[in-house]
Amino acid sequence: MTAIPLVLVHGHPFDHTMWRPQIEAFSASRRVIAPDLRGYGVAIPSAPVERFERFAEDIEALLDVLDVTGCVLAGLSMGGQIVMDCYRRFPERIRGLVLADTFPAAETPEGVRVRHTTADRLLREGMRGYADEVLEKMVAPYASPEVKAHVHGMM
Template sequence: MWSPQVQHVGRHGRRVIVPDLRGYGRSTVVPGKTPLRTFAQDIGGLLDHLGVEQIVLGGLSMGGQIVMEFHRLFPDRLRGLVLADTTPQAETEEGRRVRNAMAERLLKEGMGGYADEVLAKMVAPANVRRFPAVAEHVLGMMRGTSAEGAAAALRGRAERPDYVASLSRVHVPTLVLVGDEDEFTPLGDARLMHRLIPDSTLVVVEGAAHMPNLEAPAGFNEALSTFLDSIPGKQ
């Protein structure tokens, strides 16, 4: 998912850590329910294992909510935040119903049908046509995900807390990014986070939907590099 950013940031001599989340990629699949707290604690445990004290932590969509949960649990371990195409509000009653129903569907049907249905929201339709390799990459990630892992994450996100109050207590540099065509987490959500977080930076990536890091990597990478350059000290 983060390949363009790993290559770009790594060229500038920074250390980049890109773990597969629990239930995704090559990480262990744990059936049931995986709350955001568990994902955040996993990251904390990984940092302990690697001997890393502080990080700039970034995430997109669910990953952004994991970043917010990590900040709630471990604020002293953060030097900066990157929140891309995500939302801080607690899940609604309707949202809980939809996520839990989707979890059941994925366990019964697998990931293929879901991936096909949401592609045009993950990647802007114009970009699906212009950049078919990006569309195939996103489809491949979704189809290759364990249905049990995705279902566990959906159940956990159905119970996500409200991060509005905790974001007002962020005291590290923060970059908020969003695709201007994102339907899942629209511009209004990004503006809310920008207002809540003191001295944060908001960047709107034009011509992108829910995955601007893949749809418009040049603009995303430029904003990310500028932000990282503004954080003092070694990274």
């Protein structure tokens, strides 16, 4: 394959499986990389994420290990913020950006507080209660039971 690799960065509170349809669609024509961010999915955090920028550092390290010198980065929500941070860190490796349902503003002190509070709660209680709590905010009211189950399973 000569097409530019595509790196898909998931949002919170999901994991790489949110990209399953895109992985299936694009993998026939290009290399598709869809990692779990540190602390999500099957990724085991080797160190806590104290700084949001750590996610972009992890993406850069992954590209190094996989010998990817140029790619298109796509991100949803928090993943979009990470993708923009990647562009600030290593623009020479990025051939294109796909940003969905995200915003460019830097994380605020209030956002950091909320993120840390939520992370502490998830460490104490696990994801199940949180996933049940936020599911209806993550899907349209008319979403089918199959879609709801898929979204719930990604958390």
